[in-house]
Amino acid sequence: MKIKQHKKRIFSGVQPTGNIHLGNYLGAVKNFVKLQRLGNETLFCIVDLHAITVWQDPKVLQSSIRELAATFIACGLDSKKSVLFSQSQVSSHVELAWIFNCVARMGWLNRMTQFKDKAGKNKENASVGLFAYPALMAADILAYHATHVPVGEDQKQHLELTRDIATKFNNDFQVPNFFPNPEPIIEQIAPRIMNLRDGSKKMSKSDTSDMSRINIQDNKDLIALKVRKAKTDQEPIPEDIVDLEKRPEANNLINIYASLIDCTPKDVLTEYCGQPFSNFKPKLAEVLVSELGPISKKINQLLEHPDEIDKVLNEGAIKAKKISEPIIKDTYKILGLSNNISN
Ligand code: TYM
Secondary structure, three states: OOOOOOOOOEEEEEOOOOOOEHHHHHHHHHHHHHHHHOOOOEEEEEOHHHHOOOOOOHHHHHHHHHHHHHHHHHHOOOOOOEEEEEHHHOOHHHHHHHHHHHHOOHHHHHOOHHHHHHHOOOHHHOOHHHHHHHHHHHHHHHOOOOOEEEOOHHHHHHHHHHHHHHHHHHHHOOOOOOOOOOEEEOOOOOOOOEOOOOOOOEOOOOOOOHHHOOEOOOOHHHHHHHHHHOOOOOOOOOOOHHHHHOOHHHHHHHHHHHHHHOOOHHHHHHHHOOOOHHHHHHHHHHHHHHHHHHHHHHHHHHHOOHHHHHHHHHHHHHHHHHHHHHHHHHHHHHHOOOOOOOO
16 A cells, blocks of 8 residues: 655544533634634534533434534634534544554553543443543544644643554554654643633533633623632732742633733733732623624524534535545555445
8 A cells, every 4th residue: 555645634623512612712613713724624523422422412412513513613614614524424433433442452541531530430330432532532533644633732642542543553554654643733822721710620511610611602791700700819910920820710811811812921911910800800801702702693693594504514524524435445454354335
C-alpha cells in the first residue's frame, strides 16, 4: 500500500447532551469558527454515540442533536466551508472503534481520568461504552486521518491515547504513518473555563447547579444574575498576572473576559487593576450578553426549520463518508479482514 503524507485536516466533536455552555463555546466552538475562517479543511461532528455511554432519553436526544447543529451554525460554522454531521450517520466511526478496542490496552483505558470522574464510585455499574469511550473518540479522529483536533484542555489525555492507538496500530501492522499522530489545538486563554461557584472545578454540563455555568441560551437577566453571584474574593483586581493566578475564581472571570474580547488577561488587568469585582462584573455581563445574545437568537430562528437542519446534517454525512470509507477499506485490508464495505 502506498503510504502518503497526511495533509492538514481538522476534526472535532461535541456531545449533544443538553445545553452548550460557555466552556464549550470558548474552549472549543469559537476556536472551530476561527479555524474554519482560516480556510482549513474542517469537519465538526455531533458525537451522539458518545452521548449514549450514559442514559439518554431518545426523544430528548433527538432534539438535542438538532439543537447542537443549530448552535454550530449560529456560532458561525458554515456547512459550505466545514463538514457538519452527526456521528451515528457515518458507520465508519463504529467500525474503526471496534478495531481500536482490539488495539487499545485495558491498562491505557484504566488510566483515563474522565472515566474515573464520570463513573464515580460505582465503577461496576458504568457502561462498557463509557469505559471504551476514548477508543471511539480515537476512531472519530483517525477515520478521517485528521491531523489537528481543537479541544478544551480536559480532552488532552484522550488525544494522547489517540496518538498511542495510532502508533501501536502503525507498528503492529508495519504500516508506518498510515494513521497520523493528531495534534491537539488548545485555546491559549480559555483552555479550561472554571465553575462560577467553585474555581477548582471545570465548568460542566453535569454540575447540579445551573448557577455554576453560563449556558449559551441564557437570557440577558440570567447572565447578569449568574455573573453577579459568581464567587470572587474581597481583594480588588490585581496588577500582576502572578497575583491573579493565586485566585482561581478571579482568574477565571478575567480569562473569560479576555477570551470574549480577544485580548490577553494582562490587558484586562491593565484596564481594571485596583477596581473591585463589583465594578468589573457588570462589564463582563455586558460582553457576555453582546456575544451570546445574537447566537441565542439565531439558534431559535434555525430551530423553527428542523428539516433544514436535518438537510445540513445529511449532506454533511455524505461528505464525511466520502472521506472516511476509503480509509476504513484500507484499514480492513491492512488487518486482513474482508475488503468489502456494504454501504
Ligand atoms: P464535550 O462534549 O464534553 O465538550 C465539547 C468541547 O468543549 C470543551 N470543554 C471545555 N473547554 C474549556 N473549558 C471547559 N470548562 C470545557 N468543558 C468542555 C471540551 O474540551 C471539548 O473540546 N470527548 C469529547 C467529544 C469528542 C471529541 C471527539 C472531541 C468525541 N469525539 C473527537 C474531539 C475529537 C467531549 O466529551 O466533549
